[in-house]
Amino acid sequence: MNPSETQYRFGDCVIDVATREIRRAGAPVEVQPRVFALLVYLLEHRARAVDKDELQDAVWPGRVITETALTRAVMKARKAVGDDASTQSVIKTLHGHGYRFVAALEGLSDEPPAPTGPEAGSVAPVAPTAGRGKRRKYLVGAVALVIALAGLWLLLLPASMVAGGHRIAVLPLVNATGDVELDWARLGLMSFAGSLFRTDGQLDLVADASVIELAENLGWSGDSADAADAAALVDKLRRVYGATHLLSMRLDASGATMRMSYTLLAPDDREHRGTMVGREATELVQGVVQSVYGHLRGRGRLGREAPAISDDPFINEAFARGMGLSREGRCAEANPLFRVIIDQQPYLEEPRHEYGSCLRILGESEAAEAVLTELVRDRRAEVRSRGLGETLMVLGVLYIRTGRPDQARPILTEALETSSAIGDHDLRARILTNLAILAKDLSDYEQAQDLLDRALLAFKDAGREVPPGELYSTMANLAMSRGELVQADNYLTRALAVFRDIGDRRHEAMMINNTGFLRRLQGRLDEAEMFHRQSLAIREEIGDRVGVGRIYNMLAILHTSRGEYDKARESALAALEISRETRDRLFEATAHAQLADAELRLDNVEQAERHYREGRAIFVEIQDRMRVLQSDIKLARLDLDAGRFDEAEQTATEVLEEARPAEIMQPEVQAMELIGDVALARGELGAAAVHYRQTLDRVRQTSWSAKESTILRKLADAHLDLGDVEAAEPLIGALTDHEPDVQSLKVQARFAFMRENPQKAVELMAQAKDKAGEHWADDSEATLREYQAALSTISGQQPPAG
Secondary structure (H helix, E strand, O other): OOHHHOEEEEOOEEEEOOOOEEEEOOEEOOOOHHHHHHHHHHHHOOOOOEEHHHHHHHHOOOOOOOHHHHHHHHHHHHHHOOOOOOOOOOEEEEOOOEEEEOOOOEOOOOOOOOOOOOOOOOOOOOOOOOOOHHHHHHHHHHHHHHHHHHOHHHHHOOHHHHOOOOEEEEOOOEEOOOOHHHOOHHHHHHHHHHHHHHHHOOOEEOOHHHHHHHHHHHOOOOOOOOHHHHHHHHHHHHHOOOOOEEEEEEEEEEOOEEEEEEEEEOOOOOEEEEEEEEOOHHHHHHHHHHHHHHHHOOOOOOOOOOOOOOOOHHHHHHHHHHHHHHHOOOHHHHHHHHHHHHHHOOOOHHHHHHHHHHHHHOOOHHHHHHHHHHHHHHHHOOOOOHHHHHHHHHHHHHHHHOOOHHHHHHHHHHHHHHHHHHOOHHHHHHHHHHHHHHHHHOOOHHHHHHHHHHHHHHHHHOOOOOOOHHHHHHHHHHHHHOOOHHHHHHHHHHHHHHHHHOOOHHHHHHHHHHHHHHHHHOOOHHHHHHHHHHHHHHHHHHOOHHHHHHHHHHHHHHHHHHOOHHHHHHHHHHHHHHHHHOOOHHHHHHHHHHHHHHHHHOOOHHHHHHHHHHHHHHHHHOOOHHHHHHHHHHHHHHHHHOOOHHHHHHHHHHHHHHHHHHOOHHHHHHHHHHHHHHHHHOOOHHHHHHHHHHHHHHHHOOOOHHHHHHHHHHHHHHHHHOOOHHHHHHHHHHHOOOOOOHHHHHHHHHHHHHOOOHHHHHHHHHHHHHHHHHHOOHHHHHHHHHHHHHHHHHHOOOOOOO
8 A cells, every 4th residue: 555645543543644644533733744754654664663773764864863853753753642651552662773653553454564674765755944945955965075074084083082971161162254243153153062962962061151151251262362361271171170072163254155163172182173164154063063973972974873953054043043142141132032943843952941941040930930841741751861851950940949849859859860860970960969959948957968968979970170169159058057157168268269260250259258148157247248348349340230239138137237227228228229220039029128127127117017028029929938938927026026916926827837848947947936936925934935945846857057046045045034944954055056146145144143153144244245246235234234243242342333
């Protein structure tokens, strides 16, 4: 039977070869032409398994594609006929070989057609897009010819030069055409080449953003005069980022013809060069990548595995332009290009990944989630790949930043399993770091430390001689959360050294700012301000407006700690203005919270409540559930201060009921603490002690050191209010292991006084007074006088004069 006259029926599907249609349950199913061709080829050769090479030759005659592209087409064919990779009731995978059509057909003889070999004419050819066929044929032929000539040296390479374990750094392209219309090519074609390498998944790659930032930090432009800068760039890409090979490209033009020369620098510093000639810049990049790919995979000719993005030069250029814009941080301009590509070729996965990533960066969380979730679903239908791992990681980070830890954890865990399965150590390390951040946010500090230790090892396995500064920064943040301030200082010093080594001034400023935060935790407020202002100077110098706004937020907290509430309000207002200017929604909400804290301490309760509510509304908008609940606790404290005990308790209870099952640790603990504070305000000392004890037990499960100190103090105070000095004793002992602050020193002094040790009480109160400085309160001074008087009575001396 002639296939062109055949209708194939199976299950609820009909495939009409003559009209090139698929119908399921009577409804038409849209598929890409090559997906249809693949399905028909498997049907026509259903008597046997069709190996991958044969299938590629039949469906993509004369083209070089990746195995991933074939897998993607099979996935889409399965989806079209209601099959999937787990059931395989229609298309069965024969691992290590290929595929076979296995569904029972209706209306045809049970005897399948005789087996045949590959036939060029067995599937109707896919027509090229109108108006481009002749041009594409010329370009592909020209590029293939030049590749063949430029790649003859591949035949002579020793096996040691093409072994595995490659990590490529693609450098920004040098645009030597003199055409400003091609300025986009510098980063666009660089990122396009990186995407082609990533599509295959068998060659590791240094992230585009890392290469771009390092090149800019070192002032490397690609000109021959930049020999010193080039040497520094090579050294740092190898030492800091674990690069084994560096790929540089240069684009020249002569009339309508373009020439792309490239150099691949090997670990032994040998240079391998080649040149591509043609009219389409993206076609030239594909030629470069194919040649490099064949070289590194140990082939003397272009392999079938050589990667590709699209058949369409228009799509490829749009994608390259979009990538260049996104790498410049211009996602708002990049996304319309990605949207055009998705509308025309919705099955392409790389543009969808970039589109979803940009949506997340732009704060369009719901749209980003929809795009990334669908992409994850499609990529799960394939074998585990780097693409799946990357998209899962981006989706997991989205969930973290929108306050959904219960959704983030399984997604990141799946990403980790994927990266481990494919042996991508660098991706695995980054996922482990994000899981550690999640664990820290949930106050599970022990697990966070374990994950960071594993990330450190994974970075080493990836060939990173120097672990990234971001890892040390995360370790420092964790140590600060645990109250391990000396260790935090050590990690910040390491992070700062890494960022200074690679000339990353933005991250250098971040580490200096974080050091200021650490000094504030240590009670060294003058030093803290000095570091914050150093960071501010760097960020103003490099034009980092977002960073400037964040430092003003830090200064607002610092001034509040000092009791400088007017200055705190001024800094918070500056932070609020900058966050609105830069559309930094998270820090706009945070600035509202800092401004509210300052207004509250200036007795402007109405303004404080307004800013708490405005900040809360933004947290709701960006789906940051943890900070929404924390805002609720702040508002409940306003009720407590106003004597509205029932309202405060009700809010705390509601927060607790939501936070506990969702494992949102910080608001859970804060709600438990607030319930104890309400009992204390009502004069229910026994109930307050019970609530504080429950809170302390919960905090100790998380190693939240700073909060543990607060609850120890409150619980000890409650026992002392009850006159139960014995119950307070172990709490005071535990409190001495924490960094002393004014309040903890005061309760320790009270304990010493009640134990009839006024000398110790006076010493502790004197330390508290010294720490408080100008903010020492009158009631605290009166208590100190009381202790001094008791000591004088025992010693027979007069107490100090007022």
